[in-house]
Amino acid sequence: MTMIEPTDGLRLKFWGVRGSIPTPGHHTLRYGGETTCIEVRVGPYLVIIDCGSGARRLGWLMNQRVPEPADLLFTHTHLDHICGLPFFCPAYSLDFDIRVWGGHVPRDGSLEEVLARLMSPPLFPVPTSALRACQFRQFLAGDSVGLRPGLVVRTLPLNHPGGATGYRFDWGGGSLAIITDHEHGDAKIDAAVAKFVEGVDIMVYDATYTDEEYHRFVGWGHSTWQKAVALADKAGVAHPVMFHHDPARTDEDLDRIADRVRSRHPGALIAREGMELVASAMEVTVA
Numbered sequence: 001m002t003m004i005e006p007t008d009g010l011r012l013k014f015w016g017v018r019g020s021i022p023t024p025g026h027h028t029l030r031y032g033g034e035t036t037c038i039e040v041r042v043g044p045y046l047v048i049i050d051c052g053s054g055a056r057r058l059g060w061l062m063n064q065r066v067p068e069p070a071d072l073l074f075t076h077t078h079l080d081h082i083c084g085l086p087f088f089c090p091a092y093s094l095d096f097d098i099r100v101w102g103g104h105v106p107r108d109g110s111l112e113e114v115l116a117r118l119m120s121p122p123l124f125p126v127p128t129s130a131l132r133a134c135q136f137r138q139f140l141a142g143d144s145v146g147l148r149p150g151l152v153v154r155t156l157p158l159n160h161p162g163g164a165t166g167y168r169f170d171w172g173g174g175s176l177a178i179i180t181d182h183e184h185g186d187a188k189i190d191a192a193v194a195k196f197v198e199g200v201d202i203m204v205y206d207a208t209y210t211d212e213e214y215h216r217f218v219g220w221g222h223s224t225w226q227k228a229v230a231l232a233d234k235a236g237v238a239h240p241v242m243f244h245h246d247p248a249r250t251d252e253d254l255d256r257i258a259d260r261v262r263s264r265h266p267g268a269l270i271a272r273e274g275m276e277l278v279a280s281a282m283e284v285t286v287a
């Protein structure tokens with residue numbers, strides 16, 4: 001797998017699409033077993049959403065290329081979204097300039113402190129002070145955050161235990177929203193999410209469950225593919241992308257869900273490892 005090149009438009013590549021825990025094995029070969037990590041090219045800028053286990057391979061490839069600055073945006077700091085950080089090579093090298101952002105940490109807390117709980121003995125031998133490329137920065141979900149000259153990301157608090165942050169990019173006529181981890185059902189938050197994603201070309205959405213099984217997982221902080229397509233209908237989203245797959249799903253399960261999803265919404269997609277999407281003023285393409 002290769003990284004995507006800088007572009008005038010908005011491009012993304014999935015390096016991990018699974019929720020909760022990595023699920024390698026013969027049953028996940030086609031959709032992938034790595035946990036969440038998305039490479040986003042916003043014009044000339046490299047943005048990385050989450051550092052789940054999928055980030056390890058992205059980092060390895062970044063190390064093979066001319067170093068470039070990057071912004072790493074955490075949706076939140078549950079294990080499946082941060083477990084790749086200790087194995088993300090560029091983070092340790094002064095050749096890189098990586099700004100690490102979180103919007104769910106309370107004002108009196110520190111993102112680095114949260115990550116240091118994972119990266120400290122006896123859980124992991126190397127402390128966060130060894131992440132020499134990283135500068136840790138915070139905002140409050142709901143803020144618009146200037147990442148680099150001309151690059152602003154809009155953010156939104158989501159409904160998830162401990163909080164999580166949604167992100168929206170608008171660039172060169174294309175638009176992308178990332179809504180994970182998130183549970184539908186809070187009327188006020190649902191309305192804010194619908195407004196936030198209005199008219200986007202691509203909406204990556206937490207579709208961990210199906211409506212049929214959701215009743216067993218109320219309060220766990222995740223949503224369903226049916227809610228994703230209903231939201232896409234309501235908000236005029238061209239391509240809802242089902243993401244954060246339940247670790248129990250096999251490739252065949254996801255094929256079956258893909259059939260149902262597509263019959264319900266012609267633009268809907270199921271995220272799989274290695275999938276690339278391009279959003280431009282003209283169209284969305286799947287590579």
Ligand SMILES: [Zn+2]
Nearest residue numbers: 019020080181
């Ligand atoms: Zn998760």
Ligand SMILES: [Zn+2]
Nearest residue numbers: 076078160181
């Ligand atoms: Zn979570």
